[in-house]
Amino acid sequence: MDWAPVSQRIWDMKYRFRDPAGDADADLEATWWRVARALAAPERDPELWAGRFHEALAGFKFLPAGRVIAGAGTGRSVTLFNCFVMGTIPDDMSGIFENLREAALTMQQGGGIGHDFSTLRPQGAPVMGVGADASGPLSFMDVWDSMCRTIMSAGSRRGAMMATLRCDHPDIEAFVDAKRDPRRLRMFNVSVLVTDAFMKAVKDDADWDLVFEGKTYRTIKAGALWERIMRATYDYAEPGVIFIDRVNRRNNLHYCESINCSNPCGEQPLPPYGACLLGSINLAALVKDPFTPQASLDMAALERLVPLAVRMLDNVVDVSRFPLPQQEKEAKAKRRIGLGVTGLAVMGSNIARNFAHHGYTVALHNRSVAKTDALLKEHGDEGKFVRSETIEEFLDALEKPRRVLIMVKAGKPVDEVIDELLPHLEEGDIIIDGGNSLFTDTIRREKAAREKGLNFVGTGISGGGAALRISLLPSVSATR
Numbered sequence: 001m002d003w004a005p006v007s008q009r010i011w012d013m014k015y016r017f018r019d020p021a022g023d024a025d026a027d028l029e030a031t032w033w034r035v036a037r038a039l040a041a042p043e044r045d046p047e048l049w050a051g052r053f054h055e056a057l058a059g060f061k062f063l064p065a066g067r068v069i070a071g072a073g074t075g076r077s078v079t080l081f082n083c084f085v086m087g088t089i090p091d092d093m094s095g096i097f098e099n100l101r102e103a104a105l106t107m108q109q110g111g112g113i114g115h116d117f118s119t120l121r122p123q124g125a126p127v128m129g130v131g132a133d134a135s136g137p138l139s140f141m142d143v144w145d146s147m148c149r150t151i152m153s154a155g156s157r158r159g160a161m162m163a164t165l166r167c168d169h170p171d172i173e174a175f176v177d178a179k180r181d182p183r184r185l186r187m188f189n190v191s192v193l194v195t196d197a198f199m200k201a202v203k204d205d206a207d208w209d210l211v212f213e214g215k216t217y218r219t220i221k222a223g224a225l226w227e228r229i230m231r232a233t234y235d236y237a238e239p240g241v242i243f244i245d246r247v248n249r250r251n252n253l254h255y256c257e258s259i260n261c262s263n264p265c266g267e268q269p270l271p272p273y274g275a276c277l278l279g280s281i282n283l284a285a286l287v288k289d290p291f292t293p294q295a296s297l298d299m300a301a302l303e304r305l306v307p308l309a310v311r312m313l314d315n316v317v318d319v320s321r322f323p324l325p326q327q328e329k330e331a332k333a334k335r336r337i338g339l340g341v342t343g344l345a346v347m348g349s350n351i352a353r354n355f356a357h358h359g360y361t362v363a364l365h366n367r368s369v370a371k372t373d374a375l376l377k378e379h380g381d382e383g384k385f386v387r388s389e390t391i392e393e394f395l396d397a398l399e400k401p402r403r404v405l406i407m408v409k410a411g412k413p414v415d416e417v418i419d420e421l422l423p424h425l426e427e428g429d430i431i432i433d434g435g436n437s438l439f440t441d442t443i444r445r446e447k448a449a450r451e452k453g454l455n456f457v458g459t460g461i462s463g464g465g466a467a468l469r470i471s472l473l474p475s476v477s478a479t480r
Helices: 005-015 028-040 046-060 066-071 093-108 137-150 172-180 196-203 222-236 244-250 299-319 325-334 349-357 360-379 391-397 414-424 439-451 464-471
Strands: 062-064 083-085 112-116 161-166 188-194 207-212 215-221 240-243 278-282 338-342 403-406 430-433 455-458
Touching: 005 028, 005 066, 028 046, 028 066, 028 299, 046 062, 046 299, 062 066, 062 299, 093 112, 093 137, 137 161, 137 172, 137 188, 161 172, 172 188, 172 222, 196 207, 196 222, 196 244, 207 222, 215 222, 240 244, 278 299, 299 325, 299 338
Parallel strands: 083 112, 112 161, 161 188, 188 240, 278 338, 403 430, 430 455
Antiparallel strands: 062 278, 207 215
């Protein structure tokens, strides 16, 4: 295969397996076969699926995340998940350093981490048991930062961390300004957890209370804090902002988890001990007749590739090691994966425009949904995913708090669907829109549901329907 020298160097440094005796993947083909065989291990016919998985990987058509390529099939004690959000940090010394230990073990196996430090009391708050004042969350972030510099993650990968702090924490201003010191928190990305109430206060030019455990420490202008965040972001690119109320409302596992942090890069908000398992379809590798007027995306190849990619990522959950038992329990209970695309920018403007506007994303979404439904049946136990013939049968089968899955068809008014359900709904029910709807339609449905006093979780067109089904898959054994 003809590939760029820089690509060869990156493969050799970061993804090529070398054992202590000096033996290594002979070439890129050996790497693909190593990964394919490792991910086929849970299958009833591993050799059959190894061949299929190899075909998906060859030519860079499907690209699983870096930890999968670097670690699968090596026998090393490493995780195949790129990143984790860690557990909730209790506001006591033993709990804080237990979480530091968990973070160190996770990073040692190659996982990046995210922590919400909002649970730690502010600087200067009394510590009654020892007659001292608290040093505040930023001082403990410094401890995490030192740990991360000390531990080299598995392979040649430097450690990566995310720290979040709520916008109403008394130390929020110091958090926003922390990276003005070029020596501080260098191993962290930092993000402010922004609430709906704060954004309303900014809009209304209202006062904003900084509180911890019900005590108001100071009151500032919301607009002044927002300006401070924006100025810091402009000056040195941090902190980011996470609209945390919005995240939790739109989470399709809203009924059984709460999110307060994201992975280090910020693209995937996760609950405590949640894991980031991603992969991308390389659209550039699926272009037929490239650099000619006849260039087009091979839709048949795309539709063959998507189910294989979904299956490979799902198998990662079963073959990966986990630094902590809590992480394994969370991953196997919900089986989160994320399948996206890469290469859109290099396909050429006409092909890319067709992909974005002419239904190819719907095809990608539908194939993902179809494959995850097939996996549900193959596992033989659908866990929390409930099938029924009537609305009444469906609702009766659900545990409290109940949730309602609405497969809204394109063009069907959402009001009709909601009105049909209203007589059967109770307080606490959640509507999950699993339809293949455009984002703007999802927003409209959310508004209609809320006007009727209902909770709503929209999945939209970006794979949410697939994510919903995968997230509700049960834990399965290593053999199918």
